[in-house]
Amino acid sequence: MSTRHILLGLLAGGPSHGYDLKRRHDDRFPQARPLAYGQVYTTLQRLVRDGLAEVDGTDSDGGPERTKYRATDEGARELAEWARQIAPPAPFVANEIFAKVVVSILAGGDPDAYLRAQRAAHMARMRELTAVKTAPGADLATVLSADYALNHLDADLRWMTTTAARLTTLTAEVDSA
Amino acid sequence: MSSKGDTSVPLLEGRDLGKAYGRAHGRTEALRGASLRLDAGEILAVTGTSGSGKSTLLHCLAGIVRPDTGAVSYRGERLDQLPEKRLSELRRTEFGVVFQFGQLIPELTALDNVALPLLLAGVSRAQAHTRAGEWLERFGVRGQSELRPGEMSGGQAQRTALARALVTGPKAVFADEPTGALDSLASEQVMTALVHTARESGTAILLVTHDTQVAAYADRELRMADGAVAGAEVTA
Structure with missing residues (x-):
């Protein structure tokens, strides 16, 4: 599964920070392996590097300061393209x-x-x-x-x-x- | 749950059951030494391919047909040796039966269909209707009380048939492919309702199915092949 596209999908609903994205991922995909925080932050940084997401400021809610991210237009296009792609049916499963x-x-x-x-x-x-x-x-x-x-x-x-x-x-x- | 070597008296037990249909030519041996036990409150799935003998096994255990050989015991009493009158009384009071097609009476409403076993048992009409309504409610088809079977969806009709099978408070329900004619969502609703209700009331279920997703609702599974139990899988 493509973590970057899943995170882009979660960002489609509006800006969010890493902790919140991890929590929403684990709620939405309860049978999947929970995302590690490190993986979330690394993926977010790559999305920013590739112009698919950008920093949307910080909030703290009284706790430590947290960076919020949002998807760019390019990110929205990339997500739509990925969602349209047909997953290849596996004809001969290495079972x-x-x-x-x-x-x-x-x-x-x-x-x-x-x-x-x-x-x-x-x-x-x-x-x-x-x-x-x-x-x-x-x-x-x-x-x-x-x-x-x-x-x-x-x-x-x-x-x-x-x-x-x-x-x-x-x-x-x-x-x- | 049952396990090998359990010495307590099972609710229902079949030992070395044999049953053949037809005469010398074209004789079919449906059961060849099949054995199983069903404990009180247990949900047991009997699976196997077509012709493996699973429905015949259900019929023998439910007292609908008598086996040619072997023994069927219900709470330690030999069911296969009971006179027809006593057997019929036992089936009416202790057992509930559901088939692939619910066998509801087409002329009667859902409420009257469910009340029928109570009326046959001598319960007053008012009380039978009250209890039938409660059971339709438990199976989520109270809103269809006044509909006749032909006016209901397959899933609603089957849930009504389950309500009818459970309304007398049986100790065991025999269900032969109860979801065989339903799509997967209706099948899920029927199985969820059946299993939740059986767990609440402590009713044992013998569930014959070829569908492994339906068998997964049971506590354990017995596989049949060629008229005998092919593999017993004991599960916590």
């Missing part, structure tokens, strides 16, 4: 699960047992995410983020089910290669 199934066959292991265990781990994570998104008071950002993860885990599971059903053929193919 660890697939690699482990093949390696397991090559090494005379038990790919079926591995798939069952992997399935159990996926289901356990799906139960956690379902509990998170159906908890009373869950906000929409949390629900959408859990939905995204659930749908991807679900796709993995469907692939694992089909693969388990095809293991005999796959084993013959790998063995004869």
Whole structure:
């Protein structure tokens, strides 16, 4: 994920300082890794360097002085361009699960047992995410983020089910290669 | 939650269940030695591909069909050996059942559909309607009380069917693909309502589904393949 574009997106609502941007990022993307303060400030400095953001003064609110930033017109254009770009659909995923199934066959292991265990781990994570998104008071950002993860885990599971059903053929193919 | 080696009496237990349909030619063995236990208040998902025997397993456990071999026990009592009259009474008072299509009576309003099991159990009409209204409220379809099934969305009809399944305060609800005919948002609403209500009332649910996102609402999952339980996954 592009931190600079996410920060530009958060700045689109108006000037803000680094601490506030970090807090809003973590609220808005609850399942993402929280942003480190250092990363926020480094990214803001790069945005200023590239003419995409500029300093909008300072405030202190009685505490230490904090620099506020705002997006420039150039920054707004850059953000709009990024938001329009289609993310490339990954046609062949370099998938660890697939690699482990093949390696397991090559090494005379038990790919079926591995798939069952992997399935159990996926289901356990799906139960956690379902509990998170159906908890009373869950906000929409949390629900959408859990939905995204659930749908991807679900796709993995469907692939694992089909693969388990095809293991005999796959084993013959790998063995004869 | 259940775990292997648990010696307490389960709410419901099936042991080595076998069931075949048809005659000698074209005979289908739907169940081949399937076993499971369901504890009080537990939500258990039974998953598997089409034809894996999961619906037949549900029917045997709910006392809808009798297994050819094996034993079904409800609170330690052999369900598969009960006379039909006692079995039917047990199904009416202790069990609730929901299928893919709610089986609501098309001529009756949502309120009358939900009140029906109470009326059959001898509850007065006024009291049955009050309780039915409360259950429609819990499933978020109180506003549809006066609608007939054909006038409701699929999700509303299914939530009404769930209210009907739970209105008698059953100990166990058997749900066979309860969201099978719904889109993902309606499915989410139905499952959230079912799980929250079951947790509140301590009702156990046996949930048959081919959808892993629906199975993820359960406490644990049993996978079926070729009429038997393929992999038991025990979860905290």
